[in-house]
Amino acid sequence: MSPTATSFDLFGTLVDVPRPADTAAAVGRELRERGVAVPDDWAEAYREPHVDAPAGAEVPLPAHVTAALASRGVDAPGNAARRAVVAAFDPEVTTREGAPEAVRAAADRGPVGLLSNCAVPELVGRTLVRSGLARDDFDAVVSSVACGWCKPDARAFEALAGRLDAPVGSLTHVGDTPEADGGVADAGGTFVDVGTTPLPTLAARWAVDP
Known part of the structure; x- marks a missing residue:
């Protein structure tokens, strides 16, 4: 049997990480x-779109924050916007059962x-x-902020498949959001929904039938 390339979503699939209750307020504080x-009127500025990006593209949050400030005539010196965003989302992580x-x-x-x-x-x-x-548990780690494309856009899955040196059509992607993770099917791959196939079940299945 030829090797099967597998990819996992992170948030909501392998780990749980609570988001700030009010992201605009959290970023503003930082x-x-x-x-x-x-x-x-920072909350309003934060909610407004400021970066014209093509469909499927990821807008890095620091770029959005910088543009939101600029729309109100405020300059964020140096890398203040990036450091504020990173601090606002400093994660508390719970690894989900069966993930490792x-x-x-x-x-x-x-x-x-x-x-x-x-x-x-x-x-x-x-x-x-x-x-x-x-990181060593994975042969490749790709985020939308790094590759520039968000799931369900096929280019996100193609970026990951390229890093794995595998055809995107051979990819089995495990995730929790059919609207995003399910896009792998449109790219020719296979989607596994952890909402219907929990990680412990999936691990047991693969251990028996690799």
Whole structure:
């Protein structure tokens, strides 16, 4: 049997990471900590689109924050916007039941990748460090902020498949969001929904039938 390439979504699939209850407020607080004069209508500015990106493209959150500030005549010096965003999303990580076992079982079948929609720089890496997983568990780690494309866009899956040196049509992608992770099927691959096939079940299945 030829090797099977497998990829996993990160947030909501392998780990749980709570988002800030109010992302605009969290980012605004971190901006103020870095000496940025946050405008009075920051919540409104944060909600507005400011970067004209093509369909399927990821807009890095620091770029959005910088543009939102600029729309109100505020400059964020240096890399203040990036540092504020990274701090606002500093993760508390819970590794989901069966995640390490599922990744190991997938590795017995062939190359394993991680493909995450994430607009926050460094968040994927920090999350892995604080989880029961490691970068070395994956042959490739691709985030939308790094590759420029978001699931369900086929280019996101193609970027991961290219890193795994595998045809995108051979990819089995495990995720929790059919609207995003299910896009692998449109690219010719196979989608496994952890909502209907939990990770422990998947790991047991692959251990028996690699």
